[in-house]
Amino acid sequence: MTLLHWHYPTEILVGENASSQLATLCQQQSIERPLFVTDPSLAATQAIRGIIAACHNGHLAVSVFSDFSGNPTGEQVESGIRCFLEGRHDAVIAVGGGSSIDTGKAIALVAKQQHPLWQFEDIDDNWKKADPSFIAPVIALPTTAGTGSEVGRASVITDSQSHCKRVIFHPKMLPEQVILDPTLTVDLPPHLTAATGMDALSHNLEAYCSPSYHPMAEAIAIEGMRLIKLYLPIAYTDGSNLQARTQMLIASSMGATAFQKGLGAMHALAHTLGARYNLHHGLLNAVLMPYVLCANRHYLHEKMQRLSHYLELDKDGFDGVLEWTLALRKQLRIPHTLAQLGVTAQEQATIAAQSVNDAAASGNPIHLSQEQYLALFNHALNGTLDL
Template identity: 40%
Template sequence: MTITNFSFPTPIKFGAGARKLVAKHLIEAGCKRPLIVTDRALGALPVLTEFVSHLDGLDVAVFTGVFGNPTCSQVMDGAAAYKAHQADCVIGFGGGAALDVAKVVGVAATHEGDILEYVWDHPQMRPITHELPYFIALPTTSGTGSEVGRSSVVSENDTHLKRVVFSAKILAKTVFADPELTVGLPSHVTAATGMDALTHNIESYLSPAYHPLCDGIALEGTRIAAAALLTAVQNPGDLKARSDMMMASMMGAIAFQKDLGAVHSCAHALGAVCDLHHGLANALMIDTVLAWNMESAPEKFDELAHVCKVPGGGAAFVPWLKQLKQSIGITGGLAAHGVKPEHFPRLIEIATADICHQTNPRPCTAADFDALFKAAL
């Protein structure tokens, strides 16, 4: 095992086999009774059983109540499981949904009220005042980068609107980024999550907000993902490609503290109204939105084309993205994935209200979102 250790700001143990270091780490931190928070599908797969086999010396419980786009009720159920196990720490194990739930299970388990009362824009937002359970994260996909984020995105149970708990207090104490955990992903999941990582890097770079630190990370994250995604999809056992995508995913999540853009506003609406996977929703919208954005940031499109080694400069970048999507199996428009014209009024309403497009390189109105959804149909 060759493990690289670095902090940005979260301590990260990066490399094949990092998962095998978890038990020693938790025991040294004084933890004895972890609750693993994961999703329903992973809970039935050998990858979880294999991980648990390395947790000698710990009394482990597993909560597998995460499924689909994560909801507030899943967080509260996880908190109940934490209390029932008398746990003293949380292990987030999974993709973005499981990690987003895992990050705030400890909040719900140690604080009063519903987790919705802790979202950043609640009119009477409750503060996180108590010490939170020790939390570590192990990503099993390379997409959201949630393992290094200080926000948890969970949906309202009834409206499916995404809400955000934002606090440095919910950052993982340590991330164990082990690309071997992603080797068994189906190709369509690798493709959708990979496009999520690529979108994070691209949109954060295109944001007009001033943050040169994030710009540098976003450009390098874009370069890495552009070079590795096709290989990761076509040759799932290629550990270098898997490692590169895991790194690009984390870089995208670090970079988007600069903010995102209209692709994400559209994706958030598609997740709420049509329950589309977030990475897939980004992939279905990115070329349409970027083609519309290009006139507002032509120099940045030139730079994106440069780092992705796209011949023809910025004008060729969106066609290259379309071809990449085809190559990794993401085909068809919104209609091919269940979106119908009758969904448009609600999609437009949610996208317009979404905060992400406030840092899009080109201002967006409801009429613009109407045109973008129609163009992507």
């Protein structure tokens, strides 16, 4: 029997105002000089200023790095590494969405290594090039319920030279401590609540659909989807609902725990398009979702039957799951086509070629050829479901 290698997440503190424990958690881990990594818009908010002030009051020598974009680049990570080294920091506190946490984890991995960032791309055993004793500890506080990067062992970073996204991986990139505080997410506007929530759904859904054998991850994925079905519409319409916000944070972490089982064509295309068009990753996954489901339809009958029953959908099987997905997108005002996001057919051949080689492509229920990715892209561009 093939040897299987399964991982589960780290210590997680969940609850309203849990972020108030940050300074204490740092002291417990002998962290004295953390680098606070958060995006520019968050750095200016009262909530984040309050967390930083509490760290200073806890006698932590904190400085802030926020010079990165929604799709962080290798150059931006290098800038963060310089900040880390110049400030003689001993840890990273990553606060924000996937871009902040991915950037923070990449900085923590590479800052004191002998090899540069791209040497740790998730290819073969590249991760073994890193000296684990030089990887700085990370504490992660997500402010969106989407990527689940807070419980992941990788970062997705854009290579601006090749216009593609690369997955940087090491087992010890997993944050040592995660704080899920719903009060940090209540100010997220509805359109971002929708996009990030659909990202969480895409992680759970693609993990569930992946043919890899991982029954624990599969069970987590279907419960994650149930939570999203119940709570994403509430969080979207009433952002102050702390119960819904908490459950969405949990579902997001569940999705990233589950996708160690695999992802698929949704993410393969989203990575490629995100790097080329600098579009929101979760929004791309949301738009692509029904088209990828249809491309995999004939390989998902049994799984969709089980999922439709677990989610108590109005219709059984694949059609029930597809109709629920389309209805949820409509309720959340997610665009139906890539064209509505400004994507054009101009580089379709290159997009298909990069997608088939993306790291996520290997987890799809079937191997899709470059020609099939081209067809899938065009269906999503024009809004035609291949039924």
